[in-house]
Amino acid sequence: MNGPHDLGGMHSMGPIPIEENEPVFHSEWEAKVFAMSFATFVNYFPVDETRHASERMPPGEYLSSSYYERWLYALELLLAEHNLVTPDEIEARIAEFTQADSLID
Amino acid sequence: MTAQDARVLLAKGLSCQVDSNLPAKFQVGDHVKAKVIHPKTYTRLPRYIRGKVGTIVKDHGVYVFPDTMGQRLSTKPQHVYSVRFTAQELWGLDASPKDSLYIDLFDDHLEAL
Amino acid sequence: MPSHHHRPESEVALRVKAIESLLVEKGIVDLAALDAIIDTYEHKVGPHIGAQIVAKAWVDPEFKKRLLADGTGAISELGFTGFSSEHMVVVENTPEVHNLIVCTLCSCYPWAILGLPPTWYKSFAYRSRAVIEPRKVLQEFGLEIPEQVEVRVWDSNADLRYLVLPERPDGAEGWSEEDLATLVTRNAMIGAAKVQPPAAADSLVA
Structure with a gap:
């Protein structure tokens, strides 16, 4: 598809963001998104299906998201499309966690 | 996935190569043109290569075809080649006459000249 | 799909935690598998593996010949294989040729040989510019x-993964393979740097 991922030759992307001594993951959630996606590569989705899922992100969103935000989008999309985890289940679980947190507070 | 499954996948990976005696459509040294295609589905043929003329520099053998794999269709095994394009073919005369771009393209991405 | 626009980190983290708990609860993935995957990329694989391959090629001309002819075969002689490094091509930098690796369509990279890619390799700037203005990118x-x-720019768009064999620097004559490996940087194995001679490497540290 002629999507936002097909970047070769595009202009105005700015200087190369060179970061000294960067960590492998910049936060725990990045590590988890990576690991959950990796864990689905064989049993559920071919790697190319995961790549394609991130390309299906709307162009404006793709170009304003970080690398692991795009992975998260692909993961959620494929989990939903393959009826493994629905968006409603995710929202319900977030609500549970939020409520539990507020009870502790 | 269990931790053991993860360790096996991490260590062994996933081979995309196919044991096949499928004949190659192109030979090293052939001039080829990347097809002009605009599928709405998955493809590993980037826009900046489409319609450009390059030279086959290596035949890597037979691999599963990502363009169909990404849509959960057949594996459609075929030859994948390292194809060289001059920088000027891709970007015009402002590019360095010394420079070139190498990319791996499948039989289905290419046509004979 | 819900919008992912500019959500605060805490919101993303909570969302990821929710997905993780659902995947574990449904038996799709074990927590121990996630830990094993993260541990591998944080602590086990990384540029030190590629550096050993480069150092061996510098001291062993027969190995270098095999490495350039059949990257996958030569690298597996050393016991290095793994996910996203199943099919390896090694390209040699010389006084006449400078190679640079990119993946314009995503961020394909030899994970088992170099670890996960740095932010710059995954950036839109690098993915868009490396193919059209490699010399300007290298200046940066x-x-x-x-x-x-x-x-020579290599767009690793298919299932082959690339490693640059950098030039051996002067000033390290007679060095052991192990010591040579300490000079080899990640960026040099992508083509974004040269391997510095030992004196220069020391002065960078100092």
Whole structure:
């Protein structure tokens, strides 16, 4: 598809963001998104299906998201499309966690 | 996935190569043109290569075809080649006459000249 | 799909935690598998593996010949294989040719040989610019490539993964393979740097 991922030759992307001594993951959630996606590569989705899922992100969103935000989008999309985890289940679980947190507070 | 499954996948990976005696459509040294295609589905043929003329520099053998794999269709095994394009073919005369771009393209991405 | 626009980190983290708990609850993935995957990329694989391959090629001409002819085969002789490094191609930098690796469509990279890619390799800037203006990109890394040197850019769009064999620096004659490996940097194995001679490497540290 002629999507936002097909970047070769595009202009105005700015200087190369060179970061000294960067960590492998910049936060725990990045590590988890990576690991959950990796864990689905064989049993559920071919790697190319995961790549394609991130390309299906709307162009404006793709170009304003970080690398692991795009992975998260692909993961959620494929989990939903393959009826493994629905968006409603995710929202319900977030609500549970939020409520539990507020009870502790 | 269990931790053991993860360790096996991490260590062994996933081979995309196919044991096949499928004949190659192109030979090293052939001039080829990347097809002009605009599928709405998955493809590993980037826009900046489409319609450009390059030279086959290596035949890597037979691999599963990502363009169909990404849509959960057949594996459609075929030859994948390292194809060289001059920088000027891709970007015009402002590019360095010394420079070139190498990319791996499948039989289905290419046509004979 | 819900919008992912500019959500605060805490919101993303909570969302990821929710998905993780659902995947574990449904038996799709074990927590121990996630830990094993993260541990591998944080602590086990990384540029030190690629550096061993490069150092061996510098001291063993027969190995170097095999490495350039059949990257996958030569690298597996050393016991290095793994996910996203199943099919390896090694390209050699020389006084005449400078190679640079990119993946314009995503961020394909030899994970088992170099670890996960750095942010710059995954950036839109690098993915868009490396193919159209490689010399300017290399300048941003402090590398000025003379006009008479050929720049070859490799767009790793398929299932082959690339490693640059950098030039062996002067000043490390007679060094052991192990010591040579300490000179080899990640960026040099992508083509975004040259391996510095030992004195220069020391002065960078100092």
